[in-house]
Amino acid sequence: MANLKTAELKLWIYEGPILSYTGEPQYTITKSIILGEETILFEISELVKDYVPLFFNGDFGISSLTAWATWEITNTFDDTPATETKTTGTRLVTHGYGYFEDEINPQLLTPLQQSNTCVYWKKGEKVRIPLYQENELYSVEFYEGGLSVGSQSFGKTFELLTADTTSYTADTTFIKADATGVMGSNSSNLIPNISAPVGTDEVVITTNDNKTVTLSIKYIEECKNTPYRVTFLNKFGSLQDIWFFGRRKENANVSREQYKVNTIQSTSTSKLYPTYSPTDKTFNVNSKKALTLNTGFICQDYNEVIQQMMQSEYVWIHENNKVFPVTPTDNDITYKDERYDKLLNFTVKFEYAYSEINNVR
């Protein structure tokens, strides 16, 4: 019996329709089998990451966060003449991550692409919810005071699945075939940003197996402070918003360097130190601006949301109809419990991710 000897990986990463890649692969890697092992593994997420776009300028409709990855592995065996087989695969790529408990190759396929079902939102603003459209999502319905104010359907029902199985010998075959059909759309369409009608206080997400996820939305009308909206790339690789309703504090950290100069002025008739000239000269002045925001009183679900924001590599704050990159500067998160902490307020420190003085040349 022949054993696997080497494997050659070709990897394409691209945007647009699925399988629309052309030309040479971004990566070609050849690997020999390690003595004592039966197969060859490639870890590709680090490779893929370099080519996945990340564009967000405040307009959620044109943000770009995903791509396709398609690979072809040529398996070579140690018989003579050498036998070769090929295996291929295509996956959607996001900027998400799994936790240790999610085990190998985390998928994060839940229709709701955020960890909280209790949402605090500024009154009068449209609520935005990140969703994953692929196999699981069937429809989204919006309610205000228990009355339906709109819905959006993504097709496919449990009944359709069973009805169509006559064409296939097993359900799993059908699901795979169907998934290919869905994946034929553009990569960015798989993770839509649904905006709920203004006034929506409950969102019900229905999956294709007739399970529902209910989000409760609590509108806050903050009179005392100006609410700030912060957008970050969450665990699911989706843009998630969190409103900070509480007090905002700002501060700036200014650094400077100095050197000493001799200011003596001498002529043939006089010598003097001019009192209007500094002997301590200042140069290389830099300034970093920081701010502290408070969420106001919110629910316990936000423990996980705040943690994901702190773990995020990309965070923006919305100010003056623009977004500015910021970096959370807190290094530890204390989980809050409604039983002991009663009213939960999270205080988060941020630093703008640029120098206040525009001096980058």
Add this chain to the structure above:
Amino acid sequence: MSDVRINTRSPYYIEANPTEPVQPVIPPPVGDEPPQVYIDVSNDNPYLGDVVTLTAVATDPDGTIVSYEWGGFGSGTSESITATNTALIQDQVFMVTVTDNDGNTATALATVSWKEKPQLVVNEDTNVNCGDIINEASFVGTKTYNLIGVEDKIGEVEIEFLDTGSNQDVPVKFDITWNGTTNTTGFIGDSNFPTTDPIPAPDNTASPTNKKQPTTLTINKTAATPYEVVLTAETLFPNDSYSFILNCPDVEATETFYYTLTGTCEDGDTRFTYTDVNGVTQEEILERFETRLISAQQDTVSLAECTGEIELGGQSFDLGVPEQNFDENVEINIIFDDSGSMKRTLKPLLDMADGLLKDKLLSYYGGDTTKYNERVNVFRASDFNAKFTKLTYTGSDTSERFLKFASYGKTNPQSTKNIYLFFTDEVQGPYEYNRYIRGPYYNSDLADYRSYLNSIQYGEHFMRTFIVDGQNEENIEFLKAIFDGLNDPFTIGDFSGSKGLSDRSEVSRSSEILEEGVQYTYIAGVPNPYTPESYYYYNFIIQALQDYGFNI
């Protein structure tokens, strides 16, 4: 879950295919071979009245099967028949003959042994104490054992099966349940017991474990409450016997207390350490003048870095509040502040106390209406003051001094427990407990009330204040501050520790505003549109009693 997605911040592995391509094997040509057949029986040891399906499993190496003939059941092309028997306890032999397209035949036999269906035994529940040994003889059905000896102990509750020397091979399934969680042995006994009916195949563990030592069944009771741990034994056909001993955990619920920590370090943060209810050392780091309420084992809280203050509060119950016994010596004082426009909602409250609540609690007072009326009362706040506290009117609203009212304690000399439930529209009215200057009475009434709480044992007194006024946000914040111990010097002020009531387990506020039913909506000349039904109050009161551990 289907694998369709790569998340770039976590590793994603793809695998080369290690399987060598298989060349198709072309079968050699065959000659005139006879068919082969055997009978698959759904249950070869059924009870009388059961339906058994027999299926002829036939193959022909050089063709196809064209007919099946079941002896005594006719011939045709059906590969399956069903059989039943309602009278005779015997072995019944079935025969099938199959014929292939070449005319060759094969025959198979199968025996079904019918047996009498046993009567199900219904047993009374059995109470089991720690260390009790239970010896059960043969039965069919389900038996329930209430493991009452466990009480509030925490840890592994273990059922240890004993070897009594008698036959213990016939399978029995044991389930142990606590707080909605069930662990099971599956069917245990002889590893060779039948895998078909009467034991459903999915439950058949086919395990080599038996009903003797060292087999055990355990469940981890992680909290003091609920007390109830239940063991059930289920046997589907006559069981021979089993025996077990109840081994209880020996860990009593650890006693913990509330502590209010305050950082006072002038240069940097204050660091505290303490031991929590699970025996784990915890750390709290506070900025100057920042406060935090923690629950810790007694005398374990210490300053690890810089300066700070540690203030001891009342008992805390991280693993569940202890159960309270409701009997004829429990008194309930429901105090209704009728000083504002919510006074029209008093009648539904009175109706509730004389209706739904009476129906619920009367049996605890021996069915004695007179005794119930002595112990359970709805007071207008002004009446309560006139009868008991006798506070003097000094230009402000005495009806809203609920801390002073609660300090009065029991109103019946025979009462062993007193429960105060306040429905108060506001507690800052002109204004006893004004939050900005803390009025003339807040500090003194609070001190009196805490003094009262310190003078009694936990369990003798409980109090809940329901936030009624949904319109006055200032009042809501103030009430929450008292019970939640908020400390914000720039807005609400400092209500942490002994400056409020957050460190006492026996007092609480309603989690929600009761605006649906008794909202204070005073508009001159306009009647209050909210008149609640009596059950509206009832639900809040029953919830409060259950929250404090009364198992009613």
